[in-house]
Amino acid sequence: MNKTLIPDLRKQHGWTQEHLATKCNLSVRTIQRIEAGDDTSLETLRLIANAFNVKIGDLFESISDNAKGSEIKTMNDKQTLQIKKRREEGKLIRNTIQMIFILAMMLFGYLLSHSNYTSVLGIIWVFLWPLGFYAIKLIKIYIIEPKMDKKYPLTQNIQ
Incomplete structure (x- = not known):
């Protein structure tokens, strides 16, 4: 048993x-x-x-039960591998999205410095930072995580 x-x-x-x-x-x-x-x-x-x-x-x-134990060990090994791959891929995706956002903000800042509407655009620029990071979080929750769950089904809900 x-x-x-x-x-x-x-x-x-x-x-x-x-x-x-x-x-x-x-x-x-x-x-x-x-x-x-x-x-x-x-x-x-x-x-x-x-x-x-x-x-x-x-x-x-x-x-x-040796047969069941073997099945569980195999599933455990697959799960461990999927966790590792998911973490690596997730880190790469997050870093890429963050880098794109930072580069976009730097470009916006550069354009801002060469604009006639510096004060208004400056205020917008300041508020875009937290909004951007919030958008990244929403992208992770509603787009990336569901795709990762589908790609790595043995890792769903595992932190």
């Missing part, structure tokens, strides 16, 4: 079985069966692991 840590993790988070089921988009009965030690699919385990922000292997204290 595989010894799961799901009840302990759930209680550490202060969650009920109903809350965990809702977070994972699973039935309460599924959560109850898993906590009782019944076998489940790797996809279900992935959903639960992502809800807790842990790797799939971290859901178990011990795994007595």
Whole structure:
């Protein structure tokens, strides 16, 4: 029998079985069966692991079924690789977007210094900085993260 840590993790988070089921988009009965030690699919385990922000292997204290243990290890390795790739790609995308924004602001500043409307454009320029960084954050949340979730499905909700 595989010894799961799901009840302990759930209680550490202060969650009920109903809350965990809702977070994972699973039935309460599924959560109850898993906590009782019944076998489940790797996809279900992935959903639960992502809800807790842990790797799939971290859901178990011990795994007595060698075949299941091998599956979980393979999934854990894939998840670790996807996390690494997502972080690297995410950093590259964020740095690129920030660099484009900074270069655009520098160009705007240069044009501002050669304009007849320096005072008005200067005020606009000052307010564009925080707005730009807010826009970058929105781009990350609504465009980049959903694409990364699709590209690296084993990393959804993992920080």
